[in-house]
Amino acid sequence: MPELADSLPVKIEAVPAGIRSRLFRRIRPAAILSALFLGVVAFCALTAPLIAPFDPMSPDIMANxxxxxxxxxxxxxxxxxxxxxxxxxxxxxxIYGTRVSLIVAISSVLGAGVLGTLIGLIAGYARGWTDEVIMRLVDVQLAFPFILLAIMIMYILGPGLWNVVIVLIIAKWPIYARVARAEAMRHAESEFVLAARCIGAGRLRILLRHILPNALTPLIVVAAFAVPQMIIYEAALSFLGLGLPPDQISWGSMLSAGRSVLDQAWWGATFPGLAIMFTVLSINILGETLREWAGPNLSRD
Incomplete structure (x- = not known):
């Protein structure tokens, strides 16, 4: 019987090929440029020790x-x-700062996405007091100021790369929980879910085999837009001195160091700022491409 449940059709909504083709043609140049730039960013992160001309943490007072x-x-x-x-x-x-930004962004998005999706699916499918308790927790979490939450957690854990990731996961999982809950509630009474119940499929199997695949499209779009947010949040925490320890470098810490001498050396904060801006812009363009390609139901218009 469980094998039969797995063979039930999972009706994932799709967009007609003609619509996808028109959308792709309209945004193709910007998306290609963004993908190329992000490819360069990823290359820098992977080969930083090979292509960086100097050790970024090695000072030279004579060349300041x-x-x-x-x-x-x-x-x-x-x-x-x-x-x-x-x-x-x-x-x-x-160049070395790309490593920190990508590690923090990808790790925190994956962590928050997995945690929030599981919690949201459980809340949306179980309903009742389980849903009520989880959603009130989500409301409290979303009402809590991010900076205050970050200060509290970083004070307890101390500065560090993975501590920043933990802060971002704790702060951002409710967004995925809300989206996953809405999708679970929307598909809970669908025909393929009812058929799976009738042949004895358990709740966990229904959630993972039938509801989750239908919820992936909006969750992936949310994750695509969350990546640049995580980059900005990490830069903001490092800028405030709440992120990485002094022996590690990031775009945010470079911005903080360049701010104090901005009137003497404009380049100190300009180039890290441009790296953040173009990376965030490129990811946003690709996220917009993905959102429009995913279908009209996800459009903001």
Whole structure:
């Protein structure tokens, strides 16, 4: 009987091919450019030790606040993005900072997505007091200021890469829970779910085999837009000194260091800021592409 439940059709809504084709043609250039830029970002993250011209944490007081230049000195590579107040190469810092941003963004989105989806599916399918308790917890979580929550958790856990990921997971799982709950409630009385119940499929099997596949499209779209948010949140925490320890570098910590000398060295904060801006913009464009491709039901219009 469980095998028969697995063979029941899972009716995942799709968009006609003609609509998808028109949408793809309309946004194809921006999406391709965004994908190419994100490919460069991913390449930098994977090969940072090989392509970075300097150690981003190695200070050189004699070379502090050097402006961007294409000419190296004493046989050394040039400081293309200049140096910061400690003489550290900004280009190398931006390259190594991609690792932190991508690790934090992807890990926190996956963690919050899995946790929130499971909780939301349980709430939407179980209904009753289970749904009531979970959704009141979600309401409390969403009403709690993010910065205050981050300060409390980071004070307890201390600075660190994975502690930042934990903060973001705790702060953002309710968003996925709400979406998953709505999808579970929408499909709970569908014909294929009722058929699975009639042949004896258990709740867990129904949730994972029948409801979850139909809820994936909106959840993936939410996750696509959450990735740039996580990058910004990590940069904000590092900018405030709540993120990584001093022996690790990120775009947010570089922004914080460049802010103090912005009137003397504009490049110190400009290039990390541009890295954040273009990365977030590229992910948002791809997220918008995915949202429009997924179907009219997910459109904001």
């Amino acid at each position: 606040l050097m402006p961007p230049s294409l000419a190296g000195e004493d046989g050394l590579p040039p400081h293309v993005f200049g140096t910061d107040v400690l003489g550290r190469d900004i280009l190398s810092g931006v």
